[in-house]
Amino acid sequence: MKKMNKFWLFLILAVVVYGVGQGLIQTGILNAFYSNMLILMIINIVLAASLHLVIGITGQFSIGHAGFLAVGAYVSAIITMKFELPFVLAIIIGGIVAALAGLLVGIPTLRLRGDYLAIATLGFGEIIRIVFLNIEYVGGASGMMVSNMTTWTSAFVCLVITILVISNFTNSRHGRACIAIRENEIAADAMGINTTFYKVAAFAIGSFFAGIAGGLFAHNFYIIQPTNFGFLKSFDILIFVVLGGLGSLSGSVISAILLTIISTYLQQYPETRMIIYSIVLVVVMLYRPQGLMGTREITDFFGKKKTAKGGN
């Protein structure tokens, strides 16, 4: 009963946030700059939530997440631009292909642990980028023109679905299996959890949502280039998760919101932005390695009163 209440409250909150956002954009109170920032924020939240599932919940340290973003972006762009199919379909197929890429990458690499896994995922992320760089069909290094189709509505729907799926997955028995793997893989294995299955499953789901974010990303920026999906993009996503707290969905969401605002205002000064990012990263790791929220969720602070996890 209580669970259902939470679910409905989340939906109501989501509708309210959506309505406020839509109203502000429609009436022109938020100009193009701010509405674009809101969409960018949603894309970043989806990315943060998807990586949170891999790093925060399952404890598998992946730093090649931009690769799956690239897969989603390119696949969805091909579907809308080359095949001229609808945008919704493009987003879904982008997500599915990214999830397949996640399976392909995850099955061999997730046998590795810790540092080695991090490096292997980084290697795969770079390989994906180089593959797109070499395919003339999608424009090679000069990139691919994509028309602007991402709206506040489509982005927000993707966000709500992402948050719902990831928070429900976390609270299901499968999610608890993943948390057990994070806490101690050997013990989880001994308790009869199929660790390989759950690691790969979490990785594929994370890649799926990264692909969704890729679809939104591609249709928001007019052009996609392989350089958009390099090493640094993976770190951008990683920073959201690490700063928010490894294991806290609401933490990842909050830090994605904050950092998007900061980086939008620092757009004219990209090096200052990166210096601030890197100092924040180092200082957080030195003095508060568990991140802003640790493994707690925002709901934990409000007892029964608070409603939803990570509504925008």
Next chain:
Amino acid sequence: MEWLQQLINGISLGSIYALIALGYTMVYGIIKLINFAHGDVFMVGAFVGFYAIKGWGLGFFPALLLSMAFCAVFGVLIERIAYKRLRNATRIAALITAIGMSLLIEYGVIYARGAQPEAYPDGVLPSTTFNLFGAQISSQSLFILSVSVGLMIILQFIVHRTKIGKAMRAVSHDMDAARLMGINVDLTISYTFAIGSALAGAAGVIFGVYYTKIEPLMGIIPGLKAFVAAVLGGIGIIPGAMVGGLILGVVESIVSALGFSLWRDAAAFVILILILIFRPSGIFGKNTREKV
């Protein structure tokens, strides 16, 4: 005799990778940290060498020594500021700090001097070309190769014949036992960073002289590839890093020679993934059983 020439190019490139990889492997061997900032120490070394040659008019060897000295101090500073507190932190925390330091150095340099690339002046080294079995070999690549090999021999001497080298081997074997035996562990780790960073600085100058163009983000890709080289040879094993670097350089040259030069960067990562999947301990590594 195109092949011989490609092989020699590959070995020159590989010797640069090997110099960087040595720093990775030494640091990993001692504190089990992937020092992501190492590639950026390489970049800083290249810039110090550039300013020494262009600004102060120094020759190759004084610039090389200056760059090595500067990078040694720089490496120790990084270690003291960021990594020292993380000795007992989780691996993920250490890795993220290393990534943060790497970004900080890159963008700090861009902030300080701008992102524009620089070109090393010509004529730092005499360049004539020999004709060996029909292959054109420049004296520069031979010179670079001999400098790299010389530095590696000095490193082997330090590690195996000096007191500090003995301390380094002891700390990498068992840090706590080494401390109980009266070894100053902090000092030994600082020495490791100093030596590794000095080699990266040397690699930076050599890279600049050989490839001419340097820029603040140049350290990322060679840094990653050097890490691949370290893993390939067996991370933590010094001869492994040298062999791994050379193999990687030759493979890249072969891939370029076959006409896939745009895929060259992917080749290194494919090697990395194959080695991680099939032989994670590397060519020279021993298999260790994991204990619960």
